[in-house]
Amino acid sequence: MAEPRSNRRHWAGRKERGSFILMKFTAAIARRLGRRVLAPLLYVIVFYFYASDRRGRYSIRQYQTRLSCWSGRAELMPRHRSVFGQFMAFAECLLDRLDVWSGKLSLEQVQLDDPADVRSRLLQSRGSGRGQILVCTHLGNLDVCRAMAELGEQVPLNVLVHTHHVGHYNRLLGEAGEHRMRLIQVSELDTALMMDLSQRIERGEWLAIAGDRVPLHGGRCVQVDFLGQTAAMPQGPWLMAGLLRCPVNLIFCLKVDGRYTIHLEPYIEDHSWERGQRDATIQRWAQGYADRLAQRCLQAPQQWFNFYPYWQAPATETEHAR
Amino acid sequence: MNDLQKDIAQLIIDTLSLEDIEASEITPALPLFGEGLGLDSIDALELALALQKRYDIQIASDSRDARQHFANVESLAAFVEAQRTACAS
Numbered sequence: 001m002a003e004p005r006s007n008r009r010h011w012a013g014r015k016e017r018g019s020f021i022l023m024k025f026t027a028a029i030a031r032r033l034g035r036r037v038l039a040p041l042l043y044v045i046v047f048y049f050y051a052s053d054r055r056g057r058y059s060i061r062q063y064q065t066r067l068s069c070w071s072g073r074a075e076l077m078p079r080h081r082s083v084f085g086q087f088m089a090f091a092e093c094l095l096d097r098l099d100v101w102s103g104k105l106s107l108e109q110v111q112l113d114d115p116a117d118v119r120s121r122l123l124q125s126r127g128s129g130r131g132q133i134l135v136c137t138h139l140g141n142l143d144v145c146r147a148m149a150e151l152g153e154q155v156p157l158n159v160l161v162h163t164h165h166v167g168h169y170n171r172l173l174g175e176a177g178e179h180r181m182r183l184i185q186v187s188e189l190d191t192a193l194m195m196d197l198s199q200r201i202e203r204g205e206w207l208a209i210a211g212d213r214v215p216l217h218g219g220r221c222v223q224v225d226f227l228g229q230t231a232a233m234p235q236g237p238w239l240m241a242g243l244l245r246c247p248v249n250l251i252f253c254l255k256v257d258g259r260y261t262i263h264l265e266p267y268i269e270d271h272s273w274e275r276g277q278r279d280a281t282i283q284r285w286a287q288g289y290a291d292r293l294a295q296r297c298l299q300a301p302q303q304w305f306n307f308y309p310y311w312q313a314p315a316t317e318t319e320h321a322r
Numbered sequence: 323m324n325d326l327q328k329d330i331a332q333l334i335i336d337t338l339s340l341e342d343i344e345a346s347e348i349t350p351a352l353p354l355f356g357e358g359l360g361l362d363s364i365d366a367l368e369l370a371l372a373l374q375k376r377y378d379i380q381i382a383s384d385s386r387d388a389r390q391h392f393a394n395v396e397s398l399a400a401f402v403e404a405q406r407t408a409c410a411s
Contacts, residue, residue, distance in 0.1 A: 191392075
């Protein structure tokens, strides 16, 4: 990597915030004494993160402003309370993830919103048939989706992640008893990786990949309109759909009124592309996804967990934001 | 141009829908990328997947290595041949 470490402002290069010790401490209290005991303390801990993370506050404020302007809903404009609320929601989300992996949050407690019956396709591919792609997002709780697919259905699910950002949190997951998830670290789509993924699809395995975070070094992005402004989104999921010739489904897991609902929807059925139209096809798929994502943001406005300036071009990110 | 080379040239045309050229025009030494046939990195991935299906080959996770195999039809044919021998033995 040519650029100095201190200048890296990409989310993936961002050191996981605060202290691992504090997270570990919080997780331990949650485990030993329960979430109710933790509740007042959680405010203090989250306030520490909130107060010390200027860039995070700025990013959330920006997101809330865009969401409010785009939707025309004035009540969504950022206030101190709503920005703090988003930090709180993230802390809750992390604790829920620990609950999922330790089995405290079970499949029965999660509602399924699946009008097109994507679930039965998931189940079918266990025995025979090809796998498909699930595009997930950092809106809502990623891990509930993953956990439900793995634990509830026993579907072989490969989760593609961008490099080492998962570090500390994976250690916590390990301590919470989770060793099953197959994480595949991806920094770029190379030949060997695509061949491996293609074989997995043929075996009936599914691939989960986030559709809302651009890869390292700003590689392979596409500019889309998201909440009324131009943002960079990854090409990865859409390239994979075209290359592997497999259908794509969207998965969102949102917590509304204290309850999780997993929303499953088919997204790309016709995954063929013409060589000359490839860029245009990727653009169309990415834009359509951004539009779906924007709609889902309105369902759970505080669960947008991308705590970095989202509308900034990845290559031109500078130091000033923090 | 041997049979395997012809076969691969045809596979390239079919996979990438290059309708305006004939298999015989893709000579063994013609560079597939850049100034030769002008393929890009996504074409390379499409091609790799098609080769994998057709000849059941594997490419180790060393991208520099892969780039050499994909230089032209000749190197691709040699690579497929080598993989077959490795599998047979």
